[in-house]
Amino acid sequence: MKARLLRFSKVLTLLLAVLFSTLLLQEYVLCSTDHNRERVKGFYLEDKDSVDVVLIGASEVYSDFAPGYAYERHGVTGYLFATEANSILTTKLQIQETLKHQSPKLILVELNSVLYANDKNQAKEANIRHLVDHLPLNANKLAFLGELSPEHPEEYLMPIIKYHDVWKNIPQDMELAGTIIANQSRGYNYLKGIKNETHVFKARQRNMNDDLVDRDAKKPLNPDSERSLRELLQFCKDKGLKNVVFTRFPHIVVRRTFDRGERANAVGDIVREYGFDYLNFERDMKKTGVDVSEDFYNLDHLNIYGQRKFTDYVTGLLMKNYGLSPSDLGDAEQREWREAADHYRAYYDYSDSLIKKGVRRELDEGVVTEPDFRKFLP
Amino acid sequence: MKKHVAIILSVLTLAGAVSFAGCGASDSKASDGGNTSAVSQTEAKKSGDGFTEADLTCEINGKKIDLNEDMSEVLSKLGDAKNVYSEASCHGTEGEDKTYEYDGFSVFTYPDGEIDRVIEITIKGEGIATPKGISVGSKDSEIGEKYGDDVQKTGKYLSYSVGDKSLQFFVEDGVVKEIDYYFDGV
Numbered sequence: 279m280k281a282r283l284l285r286f287s288k289v290l291t292l293l294l295a296v297l298f299s300t301l302l303l304q305e306y307v308l309c310s311t312d313h314n315r316e317r318v319k320g321f322y323l324e325d326k327d328s329v330d331v332v333l334i335g336a337s338e339v340y341s342d343f344a345p346g347y348a349y350e351r352h353g354v355t356g357y358l359f360a361t362e363a364n365s366i367l368t369t370k371l372q373i374q375e376t377l378k379h380q381s382p383k384l385i386l387v388e389l390n391s392v393l394y395a396n397d398k399n400q401a402k403e404a405n406i407r408h409l410v411d412h413l414p415l416n417a418n419k420l421a422f423l424g425e426l427s428p429e430h431p432e433e434y435l436m437p438i439i440k441y442h443d444v445w446k447n448i449p450q451d452m453e454l455a456g457t458i459i460a461n462q463s464r465g466y467n468y469l470k471g472i473k474n475e476t477h478v479f480k481a482r483q484r485n486m487n488d489d490l491v492d493r494d495a496k497k498p499l500n501p502d503s504e505r506s507l508r509e510l511l512q513f514c515k516d517k518g519l520k521n522v523v524f525t526r527f528p529h530i531v532v533r534r535t536f537d538r539g540e541r542a543n544a545v546g547d548i549v550r551e552y553g554f555d556y557l558n559f560e561r562d563m564k565k566t567g568v569d570v571s572e573d574f575y576n577l578d579h580l581n582i583y584g585q586r587k588f589t590d591y592v593t594g595l596l597m598k599n600y601g602l603s604p605s606d607l608g609d610a611e612q613r614e615w616r617e618a619a620d621h622y623r624a625y626y627d628y629s630d631s632l633i634k635k636g637v638r639r640e641l642d643e644g645v646v647t648e649p650d651f652r653k654f655l656p
Numbered sequence: 657m658k659k660h661v662a663i664i665l666s667v668l669t670l671a672g673a674v675s676f677a678g679c680g681a682s683d684s685k686a687s688d689g690g691n692t693s694a695v696s697q698t699e700a701k702k703s704g705d706g707f708t709e710a711d712l713t714c715e716i717n718g719k720k721i722d723l724n725e726d727m728s729e730v731l732s733k734l735g736d737a738k739n740v741y742s743e744a745s746c747h748g749t750e751g752e753d754k755t756y757e758y759d760g761f762s763v764f765t766y767p768d769g770e771i772d773r774v775i776e777i778t779i780k781g782e783g784i785a786t787p788k789g790i791s792v793g794s795k796d797s798e799i800g801e802k803y804g805d806d807v808q809k810t811g812k813y814l815s816y817s818v819g820d821k822s823l824q825f826f827v828e829d830g831v832v833k834e835i836d837y838y839f840d841g842v
Contacts, residue, residue: 395820395840395841395842396820396841475744477743479743482741482755482757482762482764482778483764483776483778484826484834486811489810489811533810533813533815533824533826533836533838534775534776534836534838534840536810536811537840575743575744576743576744576745576746576753577743577746577753578746579744579746640744
């Protein structure tokens with residue numbers, strides 16, 4: 279009997295060891311360890327109910343808004359719960375996860391995801407995985423997968439099945455694995471999800487931002503995009519959410535992208551139909567202080583100069599009109615956010631120095647351990 | 657009997673095609689929220705031909721360039737550009753958007769996996785005409801004569817489209833200042 283018990287416990291120990299190793303590999307090695315993962319994982323490190331404004335959306339969100347600067351200038355805490363080419367299909371899930379972990383004064387949803395020229399971006403697996411692969415396995419995620427009905431649901435539940443052959447490219451493909459581990463051991467990340475590029479973009483196409491200012495013409499959304507948007511708005515309405523505001527961040531508008539501006543007008547009408555506000559900062563870009571010739575790193579994303587102006591403007595506006603107010607934080611949280619503000623200042627100064635030297639680099643949380651960056655910290 | 661059926665079917669098909677074409681034209685105007693201005697229909701009728709997919713092939717120095725074409729093929733036709741600029745892509749894909757600057761025109765690309773594909777061609781120099789003969793410096797009245805009245809006006813642009821591809825003319829003071837081919841399917 280004793281021998282059988284011993285054998286059973288040995289088998290159990292072996293099984294647990296295999297399971298633990300598999301989960302460890304899935305979490306840190308055989309996964310996509312890019313900036314999306316770092317940002318999404320970072321969201322769950324924030325202290326419960328400590329974030330005043332959660333920003334949801336695609337790359338515009340993590341390039342255009344700087345939470346560390348919003349805290350320094352206005353005392354407001356924010357987090358960029360955003361992923362590359364974010365799909366409208368995941369926005370409801372992001373709101374659900376936000377409400378589960380935070381009680382933000384405001385949720386700002388950037389709706390670039392419904393303005394694409396066609397519907398293929400919405401259902402693109404990669405765009406969904408940029409978010410869903412990094413979320414904890416919980417009821418919200420399971421419900422989302424139930425609605426999505428992917429061809430291989432097991433790959434979402436156990437991403438190691440999808441990424442098992444990543445080992446061939448180790449260590450190159452480990453990207454931000456070290457940064458993610460450092461964030462987890464510290465308990466928070468410093469930059470709150472920022473990713474930007476050290477570049478001042480000079481558009482070579484004719485600029486049409488001014489043509490959009492007074493233009494009320496509307497272009498219809500693609501059918502799937504409109505349906506998904508309406509489902510999202512109905513969800514927010516049914517939930518009785520009063521703290522959700524929808525928005526369009528600034529972009530350089532050229533003829534090829536002008537239709538998006540007209541689709542954004544249609545989005546505004548749909549959003550208001552459900553009783554929510556739509557802040558179109560692309561149409562009103564002059565008011566934000568953003569300068570087309572100096573403040574972008576490509577057509578769609580602000581560089582650090584634009585990021586700082588826009589963060590200051592939009593935070594001030596949200597405080598004035600939407601009840602956003604300075605955080606009431608405990609000592610430890612204040613210390614964390616002072617560090618975030620210091621790191622953002624260093625991020626800005628370091629980026630500025632690279633731009634002046636003509637060095638183009640994409641900078642995310644991974645930069646904070648680099649000696650050249652650390653020289654800019656107080 | 658078979659002959660009669662064939663004639664009736666031909667007539668019905670022709671009538672259907674005509675009414676279908678009419679629907680298309682009015683839809684495209686409605687979608688602009690009533691801001692579409694059409695080039696005079698009389699002029700369009702005079703020309704006898706409208707805008708077709710064939711008009712979306714750009715021809716430069718006798719070399720044909722198509723929207724969404726692999727840029728490596730374009731480079732083999734046009735040779736190296738004077739300047740090449742690249743930026744992180746705006747199209748939700750990994751890689752870079754690139755601008756190839758030549759004398760009088762530029763070719764813009766987007767990354768499609770390992771391939772750079774043409775998304776836009778902008779002509780600003782004189783002497784490069786569309787296959788129907790419009791070039792920078794042409795009068796705006798010539799545009800309608802060549803391409804018909806199914807045009808959309810956006811700001812100072814006159815645009816002709818088939819599906820997600822367009823040819824457009826930037827017109828200022830009644831004169832074409834820029835010609836632009838673009839693909840909106842990314």
